[in-house]
Amino acid sequence: MIEVKHLSKRIGDVQALDDLSFKALNGQITGLLGPNGAGKTTCLRTLFGLLQPDDGVAEIDGIDVRKDPIAAKQQLGLFPDPFGLYERLTPREYISYFAELSGLSKAQAKDATERAIQMLKLDDIADRRCKGFSQGQRMKTALAQAIVHQPTNVILDEPTRGLDVMSTRLLRSNLQQLKEQGHCVLFSSHVMQEVAALCDQVIVMAKGKVVAVGSPEKLCEMAGETSLEEAFIKLIGSDEGIAA
Amino acid sequence: MMKLLNTLLKKELVDAIRDKRSVMAVMYYAIGSPLLMCGIFFMLINKFSSPSDLNITIKKSQNAPDLVRYLESRGITHGTGEDLKAITLTISHDFAKDMNQGKPATVTLIADNSEQKLKSSINRVQRALQGYSSEMASLRLIARGINPAVVQPIKVVMEDQATKQSKGSFIFGVAILSIIYAVFICGMNHAIDTSAGERERNSLTLLLSHPLSTRQIVLSKVLAVTTLAMTGLLLTLLVSKAAYTIVPWQELGFTINVSFEFVVLGCLLALPIAIMASTLQLFVSFFAKSFKEAQTYISFTLFVPMMLSIATSYDLAPDTLQWLPVSGQQQALMDFIKGKAIDMAPLMASNLITLLLSIGLILGMEKALKSEKTIFGL
Numbered sequence: 373m374i375e376v377k378h379l380s381k382r383i384g385d386v387q388a389l390d391d392l393s394f395k396a397l398n399g400q401i402t403g404l405l406g407p408n409g410a411g412k413t414t415c416l417r418t419l420f421g422l423l424q425p426d427d428g429v430a431e432i433d434g435i436d437v438r439k440d441p442i443a444a445k446q447q448l449g450l451f452p453d454p455f456g457l458y459e460r461l462t463p464r465e466y467i468s469y470f471a472e473l474s475g476l477s478k479a480q481a482k483d484a485t486e487r488a489i490q491m492l493k494l495d496d497i498a499d500r501r502c503k504g505f506s507q508g509q510r511m512k513t514a515l516a517q518a519i520v521h522q523p524t525n526v527i528l529d530e531p532t533r534g535l536d537v538m539s540t541r542l543l544r545s546n547l548q549q550l551k552e553q554g555h556c557v558l559f560s561s562h563v564m565q566e567v568a569a570l571c572d573q574v575i576v577m578a579k580g581k582v583v584a585v586g587s588p589e590k591l592c593e594m595a596g597e598t599s600l601e602e603a604f605i606k607l608i609g610s611d612e613g614i615a616a
Numbered sequence: 617m618m619k620l621l622n623t624l625l626k627k628e629l630v631d632a633i634r635d636k637r638s639v640m641a642v643m644y645y646a647i648g649s650p651l652l653m654c655g656i657f658f659m660l661i662n663k664f665s666s667p668s669d670l671n672i673t674i675k676k677s678q679n680a681p682d683l684v685r686y687l688e689s690r691g692i693t694h695g696t697g698e699d700l701k702a703i704t705l706t707i708s709h710d711f712a713k714d715m716n717q718g719k720p721a722t723v724t725l726i727a728d729n730s731e732q733k734l735k736s737s738i739n740r741v742q743r744a745l746q747g748y749s750s751e752m753a754s755l756r757l758i759a760r761g762i763n764p765a766v767v768q769p770i771k772v773v774m775e776d777q778a779t780k781q782s783k784g785s786f787i788f789g790v791a792i793l794s795i796i797y798a799v800f801i802c803g804m805n806h807a808i809d810t811s812a813g814e815r816e817r818n819s820l821t822l823l824l825s826h827p828l829s830t831r832q833i834v835l836s837k838v839l840a841v842t843t844l845a846m847t848g849l850l851l852t853l854l855v856s857k858a859a860y861t862i863v864p865w866q867e868l869g870f871t872i873n874v875s876f877e878f879v880v881l882g883c884l885l886a887l888p889i890a891i892m893a894s895t896l897q898l899f900v901s902f903f904a905k906s907f908k909e910a911q912t913y914i915s916f917t918l919f920v921p922m923m924l925s926i927a928t929s930y931d932l933a934p935d936t937l938q939w940l941p942v943s944g945q946q947q948a949l950m951d952f953i954k955g956k957a958i959d960m961a962p963l964m965a966s967n968l969i970t971l972l973l974s975i976g977l978i979l980g981m982e983k984a985l986k987s988e989k990t991i992f993g994l
Contacts (some may be wrong), residue, residue, distance in 0.1 A: 441827075443851075450822060450825045452825070454818065456823075457817075457820035458627075458817075460631050461631065461634075469627050472619075472620070473826040597804070
């Protein structure tokens, strides 16, 4: 479970987060939806302790990130934007490296890596160096890295960006699978379709604040619109920075 | 703690070994610099030692056959061909007549005195002519029944106290500088790659998002860069050991013997320098916004140890420099190769200062990796 309470953060002259509070539950996919510059990435970075909030608390499974960052991060898996691959390592080396860093023993990391490779159908490229990988192959490697240590919470920053239909589908089915296994999945996006298709709960963000929370259907109801897209535009009050 | 550090270090090393640029940097320096030094030694030998036969132009040699024979016995001949030096010795018409009458007989030496390369040759001809002149003078005095010693009121006896090894002090300094410098050059590329490069490739945030302390991350990077630097140093020492044997040292009058003991001592003394070089390079690169910027900053930092080292080679302010990083260790190595006893107090102090600097820089990096500015390169 991921919970943020009254997060505020100023970056330069911009109030990136403004008294932001929400909850992402286990066994659910939660979408953080907002236009470009709404503060989605800032919020996710705060969850990992990469940014220190000026005010407020971020908790992972009840652990305050600021007080015990190591324990909190052990419950997290990150699918970053951009992916941050090591081009000179193979996916197998890359995945097992991060598995060990997340606290698994060498043997455990080896098994977990094999499992992740099977799950994401990475066999054919598992022992090739990442240099020159396609966007889809990179996505799969990054996702395997995020879930290899079976964290309770998986955070994905703009996961479908630059992916083709096949890769997007694969990603979606994997997220569904994580949800069924009882993980808490939180992802940020500015793509409507993706959010509508996947999320149990949508948190609509604009200018660092939560504008609305609810299932896609509930959001439509709230805005009195039939499509999520229209509802979204109505909720945030502009159509700036949204991809359909 | 140790297990994670081990995982981090292993990955850093695998990454470095697979990076062509990092490996090439080590190889180029380790093989290139000793060979370059050998090249310099050969040039010095050519410059210092006059060729055994000096070919000059002697005009009107028929006027003074005895002088020409004397010069020939000193290896100075009238010659033609490629190695003919631009020195002309002209013997005057009246040479024989003046000689017979006991008047100063004129020979004219024509050469460009400002030409550096000719200096030693000109001196040699002049010395030979003076030798002939004083021999003639002695013969004349003997013929008149006078002991030639009366015209030699002072006899200068030169006793050279320099041992063979201490003669080439400057050359030792340069040779040891070129070896110590390996720890600065060989780890440099990986230092940039793993800090500024890591951020540029966006893997730094991912790494920091894992349950690790920044100390573990920094230490693993320092250890990896130090390992590369020390590998480069060891290779440089071994290549020097092999390459220096082909230099004809006897012509320079001293020897640089890269003995096994020197290799061991070199590695031991360079270790603190390598740690400092690695931390300094990582520190600087973490604050650079990009790979390119880091390269620029690092070239500035290379300047300081270079200056310290050159000052040591020139024997400038040795009493101060022996306490400082780089120059302290270099001084000790120079003493060792000259066969002198190493002064332990300044060496230990210099090692301590080197390590304290490194620790300071490591703590600085740990702090920097917790700051948003460094993480995101703001």
